[in-house]
Amino acid sequence: MNRLWWALGALVALLVLNVVVTPSFFSIRMQDGHLYGSVIDILKNGAPTLLIALGMTLVIATRGIDLSVGAVVAIAAAVTCEYIATSSDPGSASTALVGMAISLGLCLVLGLWNGFLVAVLRIQPIVATLVLMTAGRGIAMLVTDGQIITVNNETYRSVGAGFVLLPLAILISVAVLALVAVATRKTALGLLIEAVGVNPEASRLAGVQSRTIIWTVYVFAALCAGVAGLMISSNVSAADANNAGLWIEMDAILAVVIGGTSLAGGRYSLTGTLLGALVIQTLTTTVYTAGIAPEITLVFKAVVVVVVILFQSPKVQALFRRRPKRPVAEVLKPQEVAS
Amino acid sequence: MTEPVVDMRGISVEFPGVKALQGVDFRLFPGEVHALMGENGAGKSTLIKALTGVHKPTGLIRLRGEEVSFHGPGQAQDAGISTVYQEVNLCGNLTVAENILLGREPRRFGRIDGRATRRRAAELLERMGLAIDPGSVLADHPIAVQQLVAIARAVAVECQVLILDEPTSSLDAGEVAELFRIMRVLRDEGVAILFVSHFLEQVYEISDRMTVLRNGRLVGEYRTAELSRLDLVSAMLGRELSVLEELEQQTHPVDERAVLLRATGLGRKGAVEPFDLEVRAGEVVGLAGLLGSGRTELARLLFGADKADSGTLEFDGKPLHLRGPRQAISAGIGFCSEDRKAEGLVADLSVRDNLVLALQASRGWTRPLSKRTKDELVEKYVAMLDIRPATPDTPIRNLSGGNQQKVLLARWLVTKPKLLVLDEPTRGIDVGAKAQIQKLVAELAAEGVAVVFISAELEEVVRVSDRVVVLRDRRKVAELRGTDVDEVMAHIAGGRAAA
Numbered sequence A: 001m002n003r004l005w006w007a008l009g010a011l012v013a014l015l016v017l018n019v020v021v022t023p024s025f026f027s028i029r030m031q032d033g034h035l036y037g038s039v040i041d042i043l044k045n046g047a048p049t050l051l052i053a054l055g056m057t058l059v060i061a062t063r064g065i066d067l068s069v070g071a072v073v074a075i076a077a078a079v080t081c082e083y084i085a086t087s088s089d090p091g092s093a094s095t096a097l098v099g100m101a102i103s104l105g106l107c108l109v110l111g112l113w114n115g116f117l118v119a120v121l122r123i124q125p126i127v128a129t130l131v132l133m134t135a136g137r138g139i140a141m142l143v144t145d146g147q148i149i150t151v152n153n154e155t156y157r158s159v160g161a162g163f164v165l166l167p168l169a170i171l172i173s174v175a176v177l178a179l180v181a182v183a184t185r186k187t188a189l190g191l192l193i194e195a196v197g198v199n200p201e202a203s204r205l206a207g208v209q210s211r212t213i214i215w216t217v218y219v220f221a222a223l224c225a226g227v228a229g230l231m232i233s234s235n236v237s238a239a240d241a242n243n244a245g246l247w248i249e250m251d252a253i254l255a256v257v258i259g260g261t262s263l264a265g266g267r268y269s270l271t272g273t274l275l276g277a278l279v280i281q282t283l284t285t286t287v288y289t290a291g292i293a294p295e296i297t298l299v300f301k302a303v304v305v306v307v308v309i310l311f312q313s314p315k316v317q318a319l320f321r322r323r324p325k326r327p328v329a330e331v332l333k334p335q336e337v338a339s
Numbered sequence B: 001m002t003e004p005v006v007d008m009r010g011i012s013v014e015f016p017g018v019k020a021l022q023g024v025d026f027r028l029f030p031g032e033v034h035a036l037m038g039e040n041g042a043g044k045s046t047l048i049k050a051l052t053g054v055h056k057p058t059g060l061i062r063l064r065g066e067e068v069s070f071h072g073p074g075q076a077q078d079a080g081i082s083t084v085y086q087e088v089n090l091c092g093n094l095t096v097a098e099n100i101l102l103g104r105e106p107r108r109f110g111r112i113d114g115r116a117t118r119r120r121a122a123e124l125l126e127r128m129g130l131a132i133d134p135g136s137v138l139a140d141h142p143i144a145v146q147q148l149v150a151i152a153r154a155v156a157v158e159c160q161v162l163i164l165d166e167p168t169s170s171l172d173a174g175e176v177a178e179l180f181r182i183m184r185v186l187r188d189e190g191v192a193i194l195f196v197s198h199f200l201e202q203v204y205e206i207s208d209r210m211t212v213l214r215n216g217r218l219v220g221e222y223r224t225a226e227l228s229r230l231d232l233v234s235a236m237l238g239r240e241l242s243v244l245e246e247l248e249q250q251t252h253p254v255d256e257r258a259v260l261l262r263a264t265g266l267g268r269k270g271a272v273e274p275f276d277l278e279v280r281a282g283e284v285v286g287l288a289g290l291l292g293s294g295r296t297e298l299a300r301l302l303f304g305a306d307k308a309d310s311g312t313l314e315f316d317g318k319p320l321h322l323r324g325p326r327q328a329i330s331a332g333i334g335f336c337s338e339d340r341k342a343e344g345l346v347a348d349l350s351v352r353d354n355l356v357l358a359l360q361a362s363r364g365w366t367r368p369l370s371k372r373t374k375d376e377l378v379e380k381y382v383a384m385l386d387i388r389p390a391t392p393d394t395p396i397r398n399l400s401g402g403n404q405q406k407v408l409l410a411r412w413l414v415t416k417p418k419l420l421v422l423d424e425p426t427r428g429i430d431v432g433a434k435a436q437i438q439k440l441v442a443e444l445a446a447e448g449v450a451v452v453f454i455s456a457e458l459e460e461v462v463r464v465s466d467r468v469v470v471l472r473d474r475r476k477v478a479e480l481r482g483t484d485v486d487e488v489m490a491h492i493a494g495g496r497a498a499a
């Protein structure tokens, strides 16, 4: 709980900073039945990070980590765009739907692969997912032949750029957030994931199907990355195998950590991850609107992240909590040795 | 009288919602073995941690007359206080030798000298009379050996104060005797030793004085020779103990009951040789044997915690192929591991979650237990086993060792098993609660539950069991009915004394 406050504090601080720099920061206008405004932009641009961070949260809760999500983003983008671009009817809705389905199906397979390496072969997660992290972009390059593929398909475009009052991307990510929350709280999944993350051996002996659970979270993470990939590429109607989802795994991991979920696994917080993702995206946006050079963006991000994480560390928190010692003289009393 | 080496005055430690210690005074003199006594949750471990800087107490601590306040166990160690905590905290993935000398390895050209480390550790282990390979990986050893290694580590350094928090909780009589020999040597050299144990015999054998705590408060400081057991127990509990009346030896007429579990030629290379075993419904079968005799290994095979590589199992009249614990659980078998920390506790989760974990896992994640059901179960078992504090939302890591053990026991009781395999279920449990648990085992058996019961304490095994299976050198060597401690001892020792 305590940790959530730090994430919330960071977010509020960033928002205040924005209002100071741009007084119209919170204003939202309505145009053609769509809502526009800086806050909405932040939410929209942060949607892919939030999605991936949700998957990452569950993976991290089981003591794992998934470095391959960025590569999966690129693959999802490449496969969908390649399918649409080379199909006989590149503008139709059905082409887009089939393309997206194929691409998500592939992501599912990629998730199964990661899960297989971690849950069955028991390779350390960081190593296991490194395989796909490096190979994945190569696969995406192969699919696109190293080119940036552009598509012109209204249905596809709507995933990342469409509106239903709010940008569709926001609605999708919020829907997934709600889905995960329900799936973990209303079933026993949350408890079992945490148990596996805190003590895998004790969980095994208590009969928890840790293998299935670990497998499930990697598949879910890959699917989240797939959907994020569709959002990112459809927003620009193009697939760039080199840059789509580049470093997004880092943003996602940071979002999870800022949200107070420990990389050591165990207890996790979806609310925390939501806050963390918002902090990361607000930060990125702030840097742009404040006119800070993009080269410095990363440094700036790093500073904020370091500060938040420092404040969350037990040592620093202990400093804040240390109370002055009570005088002890009056509690002294004579020793009595019973005999 | 000489000056106390440790003098603690008015020590209080408070956790959110729990006053673990309130104004406790404690003195430890050079050249004495001092027993710290009290029920589970009385505050013994907390007092130790307050001294070694794990917790920040209020109050005054003097070490050799000087006021000190440690900011962590490392500083206490440097000041000459060597501690073995209740939960073994060593590095499982390092070797025994590395664990013993961790942080003070012999160096050569600035680098750790592996060979010298092993040699030094081997010398130490030999001096303690322990036959443990210093090059072996610590986690591969049973908890008792890990405990011995932790003790070896503590006595490897020169210290004026040695603190042992329940060092004997999973040791056999032989190791205990060896430990006491070392403790006496150190005591005679002037080391002050603080000793915690729930075994009254041990306390009376080794200690010179004792301090009794109850509910976080000091009851008194006594000379062991001047305090009778009955007075000690009532000092600890604050009342007379009625449950302590010896449980009568249990022998129910179980022969006519159906055979619940039948193992034929079950075995696993390097763990336990193929054995035959029958357990009937409502029967308590005790497993006795020295440390490393294969008693834990045998128990693990019955539950599928380890996979058998030979033999067959039959349960409830049907063949049972165990690929892991899940099949065992769904067949109706429960298993409480001896290694509470590594194989039992899910430390960060609440008492409630820990208590329902096995039941929930067997239902699968799609069929969650309702909040109401959970609360009812928790309430029932917390009351039944007298788990304290009775706050289901507390993370289990914050409970005292004995109370953690009770929660783990409850974890299996809620699954309503047909067969319960209990490996050292009374480890770290106080006198009163131990009698309670033994009674519970008898009640379960009366309800028709079969129990396989392991304990390092022979008296306990003999008392609760209808039948005792003796293991020696990883082999089942005898099966005794209506037996006594001497007979079991004779078989354990190798049949020399038996005839």
Ligand SMILES: Nc1ncnc2c1ncn2[C@@H]1O[C@H](COP(=O)(O)OP(=O)(O)OP(=O)(O)O)[C@@H](O)[C@H]1O
Binding pocket: B015, B016, B018, B019, B020, B038, B039, B040, B041, B042, B043, B044, B045, B046, B047, B086, B388, B389, B397, B398, B399, B400, B401, B402, B403, B428, B430
């Ligand atoms: N970190 C903690 N946070 C909250 N409460 C704690 C913590 N550590 C101990 N306690 C509480 O303090 C009390 C004393 O615990 P302690 O571990 O000192 O008992 P103990 O005498 O060592 O018992 P046992 O014989 O079971 O080991 C218990 O009520 C326990 O629940």
Ligand SMILES: [Mg+2]
Binding pocket: B044, B045, B046, B086, B165, B400, B401, B402
């Ligand atoms: Mg204790």
